[in-house]
Each structure stands twice: as C-alpha cells, then as structure tokens.
Amino acid sequence: MQLPKPIKVNPIVDENPIFENGKEDQPLSPMSRLFHEPESNLYIVVMIGFKSKTNPDFVKANLGHSLLKQQISDIRYSSTIVSLVEDEKIKGGLKWVPTKVNLDNHVIVPNLEPKSIDSADKFVEDYVSNLSKTGIKMSKQPMWDLHLLNIKTSDAESVAVLRVHHSLGDGTSLVSLFLSCTRKVSNPEELPSNSIPPTSKEGDSRSYGIKGFWPYLSFKYFWFVFSLFYNTLVDAVMVIATILMFVKDSETPLKGIMGKASGPRRIVHRSLSLDDFKFVKNAMNTTINDAVVAVTQAGLSRYSIGNMGASERNNNLPKNIRLRAAIMKDLRSSGEVQELADTVKNGYKTKSGNKIGFVIFPFSIALRDDPLDY
Incomplete structure (x- = not known):
C-alpha cells in the first residue's frame, strides 16, 4: 500500500473557499x-447510463444554463490553474484564473459505428480505461470534460x-453540482428534491425508565x-509505523508497486x-457499508485464490495476510450534507471543494465456507 506523501503548504485560504462576484485569481486551497502533487494527481471518473440517446446540442445548451452559471456553479469549473512561481508571497503556489469556457472543448462526442463494435460493454470499459492514461492540461482549460x-x-x-480533476471537488460536492444541473420530469423548471431523512433525536430514552436511563447514558x-x-x-501509531516503513503489507499480487501508482489501469x-445489499444488511443487522466491505473482501479473497496457487479445496493461502488500502472518507456531518441538498434545492451556488480524510483500512483475506462470514 502506498500512502500520499505529505506536502508543505501555506495557510492562505480556507479548505472550501466560496468565490464572490468580482474576485479573481483565487489561490488553491x-x-x-x-x-496536483505527482504522487496524488487524481481524477474522478463517473459513468452515467441513460434510457435514451443523448443529444449533444441539448447537453451543451443546458450546461451553459446550469453548470457555468455563477449562482449555481463554483468558479472552479470555469477557471484554469496557473502557477504562482513569480508571485513573491506564494512561491510555487497555484491559483484559479477565470476564463471563457468553450463547451466544444469539454463536451466530447466521438464518432462511433455501433455495427463495427463487437461488445459495447467492453468498448465502454476500454474507453474509460484510456481516459485514465491521459490528463487535462491545467493551464489550457478548466480541468473537466464530458x-x-x-x-x-x-x-x-x-x-x-464525466472526468473531473479531484482539485475541483470531492464526490459529495460533485453529486450536489450534478443534481443542480438536472430537473424533474414532471416539471422541467423545478430542481429535484434531495431531502435527507431526519435522524431520530429521541434516542434510547424511550426504552429506559427514569432510573435506568442516566446510568446507561453515562456508561x-x-x-x-x-x-x-x-x-x-x-x-x-499504525500510520507513523507505515510511513517509517516499519509495518508493510504482505507481498501479494494485490500489493501496489512503489513509484508506479500512475501506471495504466484496467477498468471493469x-x-x-x-436491493441485494439492503437484503444482506437487514439479514445481518449491519449497514450498507458493512455489506460493501464484505463483498470487496470476498472478491479480493477469491482473486487471491487463483493468483497464489490456492483453491477452494486446497486452501494454502498464507496465514495472516496484511492487505490495507488508503480509503477516502467524507468528513461532512449529516447537517452539512443536508446543507448541500438545500443549496441545490434553492438554486444557490454550491460549495465545491474537498472535505475528506484518509483512512487506512485493513482487509481480511481468507477463504470462508459461508459467504455471509465475510
């Protein structure tokens, strides 16, 4: 596992700056x-399926009225990134520079011949995989394309x-921005409702009497x-030990190679x-995240079977395999997520940006007789 290397930054702006009208050339958070560091130069790639054929002209027209409008969109999506190496106050920094957006450079429609394509699913996978091999020049145009x-x-x-550079925002802000570009089928002029169910504030007080409630709450x-x-x-302690290379992952085909994180990727x-995840969640009395982690561990374990000479009958997998991943975690509270939803509903400018942290998550690689054991 390869962790992002720490960088030195100047505390210039907040993590999620909101650009005001009239302000230009804002420094990056x-x-x-x-x-934008070489070790963590990341893009977000999103695949969206439609029930009908897409009309490129219609898409461009609506992007011009939604994504690029200042009252809805963050200026990041209409700005290039320029180096501040000549600035005396910010040596080697980067800044957002608003620019005129030419949607023809961002909305790309390849000329396809469906009859000559044997497998459409594999073609889409190859197309997305090829996108991961290239990048967008930050000084030429805003770092996103569709x-x-x-x-x-x-x-x-x-x-x-949709390919978006991660410096423009994280997944939560991207979803809120995406929703701001959509409308209801029943009313093309109305934004979609995106309310979050309120959490119960009554807690466990209903299950305990006055005498038994406070001791339980204190404990x-x-x-x-x-x-x-x-x-x-x-x-x-584990993070420090990992950075100092005292704790390493086991040598498996799943382990990343140091210095080759930017290599080509095969996307399947x-x-x-x-509904299947919900069924497992309810049956095991867990969460959706638990079910997703279980499926991931099962898939990684089965992959290890074929690549390490093991089989379901002959379980010769090494014991105590250490396999970890650096997973991004949204740091927004449920109230902040609701605020983003209200922002979309009211048509205000969305708060783009990254509010995430990294979690070192250990996977359990082993063969289980019962899939639910994962």
Missing part, C-alpha cells in the same frame, strides 16, 4: 494543491463519462470517549443491485 457515447450497452441506451458516553481515544491512538464495470 491546501487540499486542492495536494491533488464524453457522450451514443452506444447501447447491456444497461443503458447511451453512456456519458455509553464513557465507552464512546474511551473507544475514540484508544482507536485514535492505535491508528496514529459491473452493475450491482442496491
């Missing part, structure tokens, strides 16, 4: 600059592939604080039913 593929796959009549808070302190201490797309 420290997190945005991190995503590829419209009018080809029928097993899941959709046409496909759109619950004590255990929460103790667990938080203990887990934070253990995680901090599969559709999963959310």
Whole structure:
C-alpha cells in the first residue's frame, strides 16, 4: 500500500473557499494543491447510463444554463490553474484564473459505428480505461470534460463519462453540482428534491425508565470517549509505523508497486443491485457499508485464490495476510450534507471543494465456507 506523501503548504485560504462576484485569481486551497502533487494527481471518473440517446446540442445548451452559471456553479469549473512561481508571497503556489469556457472543448462526442463494435460493454470499459492514461492540461482549460457515447450497452441506451480533476471537488460536492444541473420530469423548471431523512433525536430514552436511563447514558458516553481515544491512538501509531516503513503489507499480487501508482489501469464495470445489499444488511443487522466491505473482501479473497496457487479445496493461502488500502472518507456531518441538498434545492451556488480524510483500512483475506462470514 502506498500512502500520499505529505506536502508543505501555506495557510492562505480556507479548505472550501466560496468565490464572490468580482474576485479573481483565487489561490488553491491546501487540499486542492495536494491533488496536483505527482504522487496524488487524481481524477474522478463517473459513468452515467441513460434510457435514451443523448443529444449533444441539448447537453451543451443546458450546461451553459446550469453548470457555468455563477449562482449555481463554483468558479472552479470555469477557471484554469496557473502557477504562482513569480508571485513573491506564494512561491510555487497555484491559483484559479477565470476564463471563457468553450463547451466544444469539454463536451466530447466521438464518432462511433455501433455495427463495427463487437461488445459495447467492453468498448465502454476500454474507453474509460484510456481516459485514465491521459490528463487535462491545467493551464489550457478548466480541468473537466464530458464524453457522450451514443452506444447501447447491456444497461443503458447511451453512456456519458464525466472526468473531473479531484482539485475541483470531492464526490459529495460533485453529486450536489450534478443534481443542480438536472430537473424533474414532471416539471422541467423545478430542481429535484434531495431531502435527507431526519435522524431520530429521541434516542434510547424511550426504552429506559427514569432510573435506568442516566446510568446507561453515562456508561455509553464513557465507552464512546474511551473507544475514540484508544482507536485514535492505535491508528496514529499504525500510520507513523507505515510511513517509517516499519509495518508493510504482505507481498501479494494485490500489493501496489512503489513509484508506479500512475501506471495504466484496467477498468471493469459491473452493475450491482442496491436491493441485494439492503437484503444482506437487514439479514445481518449491519449497514450498507458493512455489506460493501464484505463483498470487496470476498472478491479480493477469491482473486487471491487463483493468483497464489490456492483453491477452494486446497486452501494454502498464507496465514495472516496484511492487505490495507488508503480509503477516502467524507468528513461532512449529516447537517452539512443536508446543507448541500438545500443549496441545490434553492438554486444557490454550491460549495465545491474537498472535505475528506484518509483512512487506512485493513482487509481480511481468507477463504470462508459461508459467504455471509465475510
């Protein structure tokens, strides 16, 4: 596992600056600059399936009225990134420079001949994989593009592939911006409703009497604080040990190679039913995230079977395989997510930016007789 290397940044602006009208040449936040480091130069690639063929002219017209409008969109999507090496105050920094956006350079429609394509699904996978091998020059145009593929796959009549540099924002802000560009089918002038179900504030007080409630609540808070302190201490020690190379992952085909993180990627797309995840979640009394992690661990374990000479009958996998991944975690509270939803609903300018952290997550690689054991 290869962790992002720390960088030195100047505390110039907030993590998620909101650009006001009339202000130009805003410096990048420290997190945005991190995503321009060679070791962590990341793009977000999103595949969107449609029930009908896409009309490029219609898409461009609506992008001009939604994505690029200042009252809805962040200026990041209409700005190039220029180096500040000549600036005396910010040596080697980067800044957003507003520019005129030519949608013809951002909405790409390749000339496809569906009859000459044997497998549409594999063609889309290869197309997305090729996008991961190239980048967008930050000084030439805003760092995003939309590829419209009018080809029928097993899941959709046409496909759109959105590629956005991670310095523009994280997944949550990107979803809120995407929703701001959509409208209801019942009312083309109305934004989609995106309300989050309110969480219950009654808690466990309904299940306990007056005498039994306070001792339980006190113990619950004590255990929460103790667990938080203990887990934070253990995680901090493990992160330091990993950075200092005292703790390494086991040598497996799944382990990343140091210095080759920017190599080509093979992207394989599969559709999963959310109802199936909900069924497993309810049956095991867990969360959706637990079900997703279980499926991931099962897939990695089965992959290891074929690549390490093991089999379901002959389990000769090494014991105690250490396999970890650096996973991004959204740091927004449920209230902040609701604020983004309200922002979209009211048509205000979205708060783009990155509010994420990294979590070192250990996977359990082993063969299980029962899939639910994962």
